[in-house]
Amino acid sequence: MSEKKYNLKKTPLYNKHIELGAKMVPFSGWNMPVQYTSIIDEHIHTRTKAGLFDICHMGEFFLKGPHAEEELERLVTCRISDMPEGKCRYGFMLNEKGGIIDDLIVFKISSEEFKLVVNAGTIEKDKKWIMSRISSKDMFADESEKIAKLDIQGPLSDVIVDNVFKNGVTQDLKRYHFKYVDFAGVKVLLSRTGYTGELGYELFFSASFAENIWDMFIKSDEVKPIGLGARDTLRMEMGYSLYGSDIDENHSPFEANLDKFVFMEKCFIGKDALLKQSEYGFSRVLKGFVCETRRCARSHFNVVSGGNVIGEVTSGSFSPCLKKGIGLCRVEKTFAVQDTPVILTDGKIDVPAKIKDVPLLK
Amino acid sequence: MVPQELKYTKEHEWVRVENGEAVIGITDHAQSELGDITFVELPQKDTEIKKTEALSTIESVKAASEVYAPLSGKITEVNEMLNEKPEIINESPYTKGWICRIHTADISEVNTLLSATDYEIYLKENE
Numbered sequence: 001m002s003e004k005k006y007n008l009k010k011t012p013l014y015n016k017h018i019e020l021g022a023k024m025v026p027f028s029g030w031n032m033p034v035q036y037t038s039i040i041d042e043h044i045h046t047r048t049k050a051g052l053f054d055i056c057h058m059g060e061f062f063l064k065g066p067h068a069e070e071e072l073e074r075l076v077t078c079r080i081s082d083m084p085e086g087k088c089r090y091g092f093m094l095n096e097k098g099g100i101i102d103d104l105i106v107f108k109i110s111s112e113e114f115k116l117v118v119n120a121g122t123i124e125k126d127k128k129w130i131m132s133r134i135s136s137k138d139m140f141a142d143e144s145e146k147i148a149k150l151d152i153q154g155p156l157s158d159v160i161v162d163n164v165f166k167n168g169v170t171q172d173l174k175r176y177h178f179k180y181v182d183f184a185g186v187k188v189l190l191s192r193t194g195y196t197g198e199l200g201y202e203l204f205f206s207a208s209f210a211e212n213i214w215d216m217f218i219k220s221d222e223v224k225p226i227g228l229g230a231r232d233t234l235r236m237e238m239g240y241s242l243y244g245s246d247i248d249e250n251h252s253p254f255e256a257n258l259d260k261f262v263f264m265e266k267c268f269i270g271k272d273a274l275l276k277q278s279e280y281g282f283s284r285v286l287k288g289f290v291c292e293t294r295r296c297a298r299s300h301f302n303v304v305s306g307g308n309v310i311g312e313v314t315s316g317s318f319s320p321c322l323k324k325g326i327g328l329c330r331v332e333k334t335f336a337v338q339d340t341p342v343i344l345t346d347g348k349i350d351v352p353a354k355i356k357d358v359p360l361l362k
Numbered sequence: 363m364v365p366q367e368l369k370y371t372k373e374h375e376w377v378r379v380e381n382g383e384a385v386i387g388i389t390d391h392a393q394s395e396l397g398d399i400t401f402v403e404l405p406q407k408d409t410e411i412k413k414t415e416a417l418s419t420i421e422s423v424k425a426a427s428e429v430y431a432p433l434s435g436k437i438t439e440v441n442e443m444l445n446e447k448p449e450i451i452n453e454s455p456y457t458k459g460w461i462c463r464i465h466t467a468d469i470s471e472v473n474t475l476l477s478a479t480d481y482e483i484y485l486k487e488n489e
Contacts, residue, residue: 023397038452039423040398229397229423294401294448296421318400318423349419349426 011056012148012210016218020225028121030057032228039229043320046196046234050154051226052217055202056210059123059144061116061130071134072114076106077253077270079263083108088176088191091261092253093126094270098277099249100256102126103241105193107178115189117149117202119243133269148210153200153234156222161190161201164216170201186213195231197238197359233317236326239288239358245299246286246314246328252277255330256286257358284311284330288356289344291325294318297344297351303329304343310335313344319360325351326360363482364389365456369472370481371432376456377472380463384433384472386417387460388451391485396422399451402444405437405462418461420451432475435466 008031017024022033033054035042045051063072073080078091087108093101102122107115118126127142134140152160158170165181169190173179178191186209194200205213217223232242241247247256252270254262254277262274291297296318303311311331319326335342340355364370369377374392378385393399401421411417411431418429440462443450451459476484 034424035397038398040400233423294421295403296400296426298426318398318421320423 009057011054012207013054013056013214016211016214017054017225022225022227025228027228028057028119030120032057033225034229035227036225039227039233040318040320042224042226042230043233045224046154046198046226046230047321048155049222049224050152050156050160050220051196051230052214052223053151053153053226053231054214055149055151056147056207057120058149059116059118059120059126059142060147060149060204061118061127062141062143063114063116063130063134063139064141065112065136065139067135068112068114068139071139072106073266074268075130075133076104077262077268078106079266080106080108080114081266085110086177086179088178088193090176092258093129094252094268094273095129095249096270096273097249098252098254098270098273100243100247100251100253101129101249103243103247107189107191115204121244146207147204148207148213150203150210150213150217151194151196151200152203152217152223153194153196153198153226155199157198157200160217160220160223163220165190173201183213188213195240196234197240197361198234232315233320236315236317236328237319237321237359237361239328239360241286241328242315251286251330252282254278255282255284258286283332285333285336286314286328286330287336288358288360289313289327289329289342289353290319290322290356290360291344292352292354294324295349295351296325297327297353298346299327301344301346301351303331303335304345305335305340310342316344321361325353328358329355331355364391364478364485366478368456368478369432369475370478370484371430371475372484373430375429375432377432377475378460379469379472382465382469383438384435384464384466384469385460386429386432386462386464387455388420388429389481390455393452393455393459396420396425396427398423399448402448402451402461404440404442404444407437407440410434410436411464420448429461431464433464433466433471435464437462438465439463 025034189204301313316327403419
């Protein structure tokens, strides 16, 4: 880790993490809990019960006004015009070359108001990009500092959210939809979204209530706090991309095998480049891999087949559920086929693995 | 508190003298820093190793780290249990989680390593 310990930002829950004895690490300029007890225990707890994640570091932007919809339509790859109020949708913001500036979730609050949830490390870059491409700066607001975000994820998360807020509050909430909940006078945006592959919810509310709402959840016996370490292994088992590791400005959504989040029947920034890519093709594509043993390949290991380097590992870790090394890699298209045997190597360690479709955990 | 009867290195390995041989492991501090241990590449039995050479690789969820030989000698036994249950090192770093035994030409070489007190001071200085 090259990030310095000083000058790191703290979330409103920093003191809670210290009280819980979390191991803190720098992440995207923030001092964040990587684990409280054990990454493996926290991972399994999320898959079997429910885990609570401090995600206050992520960014929240708002686009408002009569032109918000049409301007957002040009800024992101997912379709906006057919979204009903209370719907969320995953997509990308692209540069003119088709490279991914960020991956994000759009929330349609009303016909004239949208929320964007963006990565922590890209807040400033995203803000600059959006400001330079919208017709009026007044329609944009960055509320990242004012809004707290907590994720509650796992098979028991609906019961737990019901217990804390109100019985039945999650009942009619479908995947990738959200609603507002009034909790003792605090307005909470409750969305059925997440980054773990489990049933789960993301909560957004005023940062000044972060500790109170954290406490309401953590007091349940079924809920454990989960650090960024398990967040990473949970998303990797599902094959979800991490911005900056698996996806970046030098690669398009097509090269990440994420075509389904790109709506080609509309105009958006980067579309021309994507059309060219469809016509002329591209060499490498993102795929999952599963190692033959518990031994893991890590980011930047080469992917080798028949003595030739055919790709690079973009994310690698141990899978607590599969009990093997897993990850994502960018490989030449001809090798991007289910069960293709490869060797993952850093020159010292050779890890035999097979290329896999995602999710890696079925 | 670290076990008083062991010797230590600045790379966080420990050595216990047993029947004239050196038993090697990693300290509680080392296992705690690594987090959940997921894989241990054990050294080859009957091979010769030189002090400070890489003896074993220990992988955790987050990263891989080398264990260095605290002494020179011949590997006489390895802890095969670690193949199935590498997490034993997390649970019991000083006893069940031992890595290997080394037969050295001169066992008094262990006296060049850190005492428990020196290792504790070293840990405090590097907190």
